[in-house]
Amino acid sequence: MLDLRKIVTDSDPKIRKKSINVEFPLSKEDEDTIKYLYDYLVFADDDKNVEKFGVKPGVGLAAPQIGVNKRMFAIYVPYFDEQGNISSITAHAFINPKIINSSIRQAYLLNGEGCLSVEQDHEGYVPRASIVTIKAYDYLLKTEVVVKFRGYEAIIAQHEYDHLEGILYYDRINKKEPFSRIQGALEI
Numbered sequence: 420m421l422d423l424r425k426i427v428t429d430s431d432p433k434i435r436k437k438s439i440n441v442e443f444p445l446s447k448e449d450e451d452t453i454k455y456l457y458d459y460l461v462f463a464d465d466d467k468n469v470e471k472f473g474v475k476p477g478v479g480l481a482a483p484q485i486g487v488n489k490r491m492f493a494i495y496v497p498y499f500d501e502q503g504n505i506s507s508i509t510a511h512a513f514i515n516p517k518i519i520n521s522s523i524r525q526a527y528l529l530n531g532e533g534c535l536s537v538e539q540d541h542e543g544y545v546p547r548a549s550i551v552t553i554k555a556y557d558y559l560l561k562t563e564v565v566v567k568f569r570g571y572e573a574i575i576a577q578h579e580y581d582h583l584e585g586i587l588y589y590d591r592i593n594k595k596e597p598f599s600r601i602q603g604a605l606e607i
């Protein structure tokens with residue numbers, strides 16, 4: 420059982436604050452935060468926990484979403500085979516991530532994005548880079564990593580990174596034409 424923390428929503432100014440870097444060696448508190456971000460995603464990926472504890476599942480969670488304005492986020496994206504069993508998982512627990520490369524080509528989800536911190540629906544495309552390279556310390560591997568994300572995973576990584584800057588997905592929706600398509604963009 421996970422000792423659940425409250426998810427900060429966009430009505431709280433903390434979600435709009437720019438997060439600060441994490442210092443190494445990691446403090447106990449920072450370590451607890453990064454562990455929680457990852458553990459939450461795994462915990463909420465289980466239907467039984469969703470039912471029993473009312474947790475909301477998600478593929479990413481950033482520290483400001485639990486009220487900690489420090490540069491950390493976790494990603495947990497399971498993939499399933501035809502039998503519905505997990506065939507592979509993309510999982511990271513990033514500390515001090517930096518986007519060191521972004522493609523010019525853009526990508527967006529045709530169904531738009533969602534966020535655990537945003538209760539109200541905001542419809543529209545959220546244009547992002549279709550490929551990003553992130554350099555970070557990965558707490559799961561306990562080492563510095565450079566990871567290239569493409570398509571759906573690139574979108575998740577940028578969505579979570581935005582949280583560290585106090586940016587929410589709907590900030591990036593074209594207000595006048597939320598569903599205006601972008602020439603050459605990857606549509607997922």
Ligand SMILES: [Zn+2]
Pocket residue numbers: 533534535536578579582
């Ligand atoms: Zn979010």
